[in-house]
Amino acid sequence: MSSGPTLRPAVPGQRTAAPAGAHPWETPPPDWVSTRALGRAVLLTGLLLVAGALLGRVDLVVLAAPFALGTAYALRRRPTRPPEIGIGADDTNLVEGAALLGGISVGNRDDVGYDLVLVRTVVSSWLRIDEVHFAPGGAGSPEEAQPAPGDADRAGTRRRDATDRPYGFTVPAGTIADLELRGETLRWGRHSIGPAAVRAIACDGLMASQTVLSEARLVPVYPVTEPFDADEAMPRAAGLVGGHRSRRPGEGGELAGVRIFGPGDRLRRIDWRVSLRARQLHVAAMLSDRDAEVVLLLDVLAEAGRSGGIRGSASVLDTCVRAAAAIAEHYLHRGDRVSLLEYGPSARRLRPATGRRQYLTLLEWLLDVRVEQSPHEPYDQVFGPQLLSSNALVVVLTPLVDARSAAMLARLARSGRFVVAVDTLPTSATPPSRGQWTEVAHRLWRLDRETTIGQLREHGVPVVTWAGAGSLDLVLRDVARLASAPRPALR
Incomplete structure (x- = not known):
């Protein structure tokens, strides 16, 4: 494991404050x-x-x-110190579907050995524990841990999780025993291992310790980045250098055409074949290579569908987070600036940046994405020029369930920004059957939603369903053509 568990004593060295309602002269319970x-x-x-x-x-x-x-x-030698317990986990680079390795350590700092130690823990439902191994005394080869007597399945059926029952083992004096938890991560997010409880029995079963609890350990699980690739040019690249073909002439690798030689042109750009035919110097004009800014706007006003983890169905939030991670990874690897925004009551924001550090920060930011329903209008200042650049490509990940989401897309389009809406509503999302008119109402709602999508497309907001690699190629091609088209002059 990457980081060892931190042992927590049952009773600290200093006396803790008395709980509310207790008498000041009341002594704490014995260990x-x-x-x-x-x-x-x-x-x-x-x-x-x-x-x-x-x-x-x-x-x-x-x-x-x-x-x-x-x-x-x-009773010739009675224990004086309570057992200590700590939770550790290998939380480095865990993604959905990866193997999980955790551990619960029980320490005995006393001079008397524990005849029996009962350990039980609670694990998040998105962390499936398949095997529990016991390492006696903190050393030696692990062996299969045995459940405590009387807590095994009496019917002989297999339980859903290996942590549904307590485990018992012995801990000699002055040693630490480890329970290794092996399993699999099922979904992205911050999931907890613990809290864990331990109780020790000593003196041949004549003395028992008070139950000691440990704090839960949060394990970050990053989303799986679905394969994504976009070969089309950005609508408008604003940086000085980068990996995208710009519409502006400059020093790049993309041929823009051949024109007559003018002041400031370099001699190495002279096209001698055209110059000899035309009997006048001509140079090859190139398009500059620039970087771009991509803003990923996550609509967190509504949730639909049921999340089944990495091997099950995907909800709106699952599709939104995984798509955002894939798009950000693609553009960050190409040297672009990527920022994140939440369209919701909290309006969280991640500043634009480039590089691997931004990618890791982005993944940590995505772990805290939650659906926040609010009857009030979301924080509208996120569309200001200080947060959204006029040259940025805004990719809005939205299920288009809330009417405020369509209004937000319309405002972005009217402000002159390049907007692409990615539909994250799963096709399998259906309401629970509550009557004979449920199916009819759902069909009417679907028709109304399709009408809204059609109106957005008429107003210049392309709406595309997320399908991994190539999802945005056709859309970016159309947006790039609109960006390069001449605009009428205002009189």
Whole structure:
């Protein structure tokens, strides 16, 4: 594992503040308490001794001697420190469908060994744990951990997750025992392993510790970047240098045409064949290579569909996050600037930048994307010139479920920006059946949505369904043609 677990003691060295409602002179509960087995041993020994003394029977006293000696021998060394527990996980570069390796460490800093330790934890439903291995004493080869007696499936059926039951093992004095959790990540996001609970039994089952809880460990799982590639030119490249063919003449690798030699032209650009035929110097005009800015606007006003993880169906949020990661990866690898915006109540924003660092920051930003429904109009200042450049390509990932999303696309188009809408609504998204008119109402809603999409296209907003590689090629081609077309002069 990349980072080891942090052991958390049950009782800190300093006294903690008393809970609300408790008396100031009330002492905290002890770390170790006696079990029912100790009470039964003391009770049985006392009854035998009292009966032997009252009845004058030596055999009852002799019969009580093994119980008294066994209890005294077991309690000769009592534990004074509670067990410690920590959760660790390999959280480096985990993506959907990757193998997961986690661990729960139980430490014993006392001089008395624990006869039995019961550990139980809670794991997110998007982290499937298939195997649990036990490493005794923190060393040696791991072995298959056994569930605690009485908690196994009585019907013999296989459980959904290996962490649905507690596990029991021994921890010698001064050692750390590890439970290794092996499984698979099913969906992107920040998922938790824990909290975990541990309880130790010592002194041959006569003493038990209080239950110790550990804080949950968040494991970041990054979305799978679907294959995406766009070969078309950007509508308007604004930078000085970059990897895109610009509509502006300059020093680049794309031939724009042949023209007459003029002041400032370089001699190496002279086309001698054309010059000899025309008997006048001509030069080859090139298009400049520039970088572009891509703004990914995520519509988080509504969610539809059911998320089934990496191997199941995709919801609106799944398609939105995975598509954003794929588009950003493509343009960042080409040297462009990419920024992220949320269209919702919080209006989160990631500033435009380039390079691998921006890509890693972008993935971390996507892990916190959540659907936020609000009756109020979302923060409208995100469309200001200080956040959205007039030369940027705005890719809006939206399901077009909320009427405010269509209005937002229309405002972007009227502002003169280059907008591409990516439809993230899955075809399998259907409402739950609640009556005989549900299907008819859903069909009418679909027709109304198709009408809205048609109106957006008439206003110059292309709407395309996300389909991975090549999804935006035809759309970018049309947008680039519109950007290069002459505009009428205002009088």
